[in-house]
Amino acid sequence: MKQILLLREIYSTSFRDLGKKILENSFKVYFWVCMALFVFALFGFIYRVSTGFIFD
Numbered sequence: 001m002k003q004i005l006l007l008r009e010i011y012s013t014s015f016r017d018l019g020k021k022i023l024e025n026s027f028k029v030y031f032w033v034c035m036a037l038f039v040f041a042l043f044g045f046i047y048r049v050s051t052g053f054i055f056d
Contacts, residue, residue: 048055
């Protein structure tokens with residue numbers, strides 16, 4: 001029984017640390033994807049304005 005509790009403690013601490021790192025990295029990826037999409041939309045808008053597109 002003591003071995004099972006020890007293994008449980010080892011796995012719970014390792015997954016707790018792993019979850020924090022995965023969350024941090026996923027937020028970094030999400031930020032860069034959002035930034036790339038924003039720049040892409042801004043480029044499209046500037047391109048349409050510079051070519052004389054009429055917004056109705």
